[in-house]
Amino acid sequence: MNDLPDFRDLVGDDLAPEELGRLEHVDALLRAVPPPPAEVPASLTRSVGRITAVTPLWTRRRLAGALALAASLAALFFGVGAWTTGGGGLEARAAVPLQATESAAGASGLVRLGPRDEATGNWELEVVVSGLPKLPKGGYYVLWLAKNGKYAGTCGTFNVGAGTTRVRMSASYLLSEYDEWVVTAWLPGRDNSNAPWLLRASTEA
Amino acid sequence: MPVAVATSDTDADLIERVAGGDRDAFAELYRRFARPVLGMAMRQLGDNGRAEDAAQETFAAVWRSARSFRSDRGTGSAWLYAVARHAIIDRARQRREPVAEVVPDEPSAEAGPQDEAELSWLAWRVHAALEQLPERERVVLELAYWSGLSQSEIASYLDVPLGTVKTRTRTGLARLAPLLEEVRP
Numbered sequence: 001m002n003d004l005p006d007f008r009d010l011v012g013d014d015l016a017p018e019e020l021g022r023l024e025h026v027d028a029l030l031r032a033v034p035p036p037p038a039e040v041p042a043s044l045t046r047s048v049g050r051i052t053a054v055t056p057l058w059t060r061r062r063l064a065g066a067l068a069l070a071a072s073l074a075a076l077f078f079g080v081g082a083w084t085t086g087g088g089g090l091e092a093r094a095a096v097p098l099q100a101t102e103s104a105a106g107a108s109g110l111v112r113l114g115p116r117d118e119a120t121g122n123w124e125l126e127v128v129v130s131g132l133p134k135l136p137k138g139g140y141y142v143l144w145l146a147k148n149g150k151y152a153g154t155c156g157t158f159n160v161g162a163g164t165t166r167v168r169m170s171a172s173y174l175l176s177e178y179d180e181w182v183v184t185a186w187l188p189g190r191d192n193s194n195a196p197w198l199l200r201a202s203t204e205a
Numbered sequence: 206m207p208v209a210v211a212t213s214d215t216d217a218d219l220i221e222r223v224a225g226g227d228r229d230a231f232a233e234l235y236r237r238f239a240r241p242v243l244g245m246a247m248r249q250l251g252d253n254g255r256a257e258d259a260a261q262e263t264f265a266a267v268w269r270s271a272r273s274f275r276s277d278r279g280t281g282s283a284w285l286y287a288v289a290r291h292a293i294i295d296r297a298r299q300r301r302e303p304v305a306e307v308v309p310d311e312p313s314a315e316a317g318p319q320d321e322a323e324l325s326w327l328a329w330r331v332h333a334a335l336e337q338l339p340e341r342e343r344v345v346l347e348l349a350y351w352s353g354l355s356q357s358e359i360a361s362y363l364d365v366p367l368g369t370v371k372t373r374t375r376t377g378l379a380r381l382a383p384l385l386e387e388v389r390p
Contacts, residue, residue, distance in 0.1 A: 005355060011375050022382040023375070032390040033328040035351035036335065037247060040239045044257050048235055048264045052228045166254055 004031060043168035047124070050117055091115070092126070096181060096201045100131070104198035107131035111143070111181050111201065113171075122170035125155065129183065130164040132198065138188035143169060145178040145203070152178055157186070178203050216281025217274070224271035234285070235264060241332040242289045245325055249293050259296040263289040286329055327390065334384040342377030345370055 007027045015023065091114060098109030108131055114124035127143050135141070143155045156169035183199035186192045214222075214233065222230035242263050246256035266288050274284050335343050348359045356374070360367040 005349065009356065010349060010371075011378065012371065015375075019379070022386075023378045026378045026381045026385055028390050029327070029331050029385055029388060030346065030350045033324070033331045034244075034248065035347065036240045036244045036328075036332040040243060041253075041257060044239065044243065044260055045235075047261050048239070051261075051265050051268050052231055 046170075047168055050119070096203070098129070098181060098183065098199035098201045100199055101197050103196040104132060107199060109183060109199045117170065120170075123175065124168065125171050126166055126168050127156075127158065127183075128164060128166050129158075129160060129199065132160050132165075132183075132185075134160060135185055135187065139186060141183055141185050141198075143181065143183050145171065145175075146180040146182050146200075147178050149179075155181075175203055216285065217276045218281075220267070220271050220274045220281045220284065221276065223268060224274065231264075231268060234267065237336045238282075238285055238289075238333060239264075240336060241329050242285075244332055245289060245329050246293050246296070248325065248328070250297060255296050259289075259293045262292040262296065266292060282330070282333055286326065289329075327388065330388050331385065334381050337384060338377050338380055342373045342380065345373040346377045346381075349374055 007024060010027070011020070011023050092112035093115065094113040096111040096113070098111060100107045100109075107129065109127065109129040112126040112128065114126065116123050129141075132141065140157045140159050142157050144151060145153045145155065155171045156167065158165065158167040158169075180203060181199075181201045182197050184192075184195040184197055186195065214230070216234070216237070219230040219234045219237075223234060239260065243256055243260045246259040246263075247253065250256045250259060263285075267285060270288065274281070278284075335346065338346070344363070345359060348354050348362065349356070352359075354362060356370050357367055360370045363370070
């Protein structure tokens, strides 16, 4: 960057020449490289955290078999015959479009269902939303599963930025026991027990 | 992820422990290398989602393949870098867009693949070394070199005295020196 401070301004003038040389070398390296990413997304940390739950002794053949089984189950649960690809990181086996309610006109979303985690029985999924506003500090959105119109289990929480937001989560294995995917907002200092539904989709979609 | 390993453990030590199924060692490797791996993947793939997938695949491969690491053949970071590079290349191949062939009239002034690879390796080493600093020193250095803030502005931003910023800057650089001694820009 052009507005980088002078090396001497950074380290001062009272260093021994040898130490100055060592620090100058580091300074040159730092100036030569681009910045690291601001932070590691929590979604990556969560997904990597699940890696150690899977035995490292799995062969490619067994892994391929598990993925094939996961794909079959996903197709069975969701009635989706075709594999869904594109749009993001997760290799989705099914995609469920979320419909905006009157409380979130203009918003849209998608739940993309990935492979099943063999160790836990959870399904990896990715929620993709756009058109939802940024919430006040401390607030967040919640993706959850409903049964008979009532809360039945949380898949995860997320916040949104500008444009489209993608967040990885996981969902209970027996998705067929639930009726709908729902997105609501949780706002600090409010009674959120009857928060309006913003996005929704049938799990049978 | 819980971490119960000494920060003095070398990368090679950690990989060897991962080979034995040590989850804490794996968590420490992740802490050290997640940002460098992600940064490298983002630069090469240009897409956050795909970069995240490549980073995830890197650590999955580390967990699966740690037993193939031989400390007498190279450093732990070099091995992990190679694993990451393969994961990124695999991810890049999975969705390669067809490119219309255009023959340039003049040689491009942009960095070629070799230069890109060297910069990638350099950035990887520097970022990985940064991850080994105490957070308060790392943050000050990142702000100093990549935010465009002056030392006074950093002091104001972090709400610490200017002298503290200068001390942390110098201490951080000094701590990086032995980690980057062998690295050439």
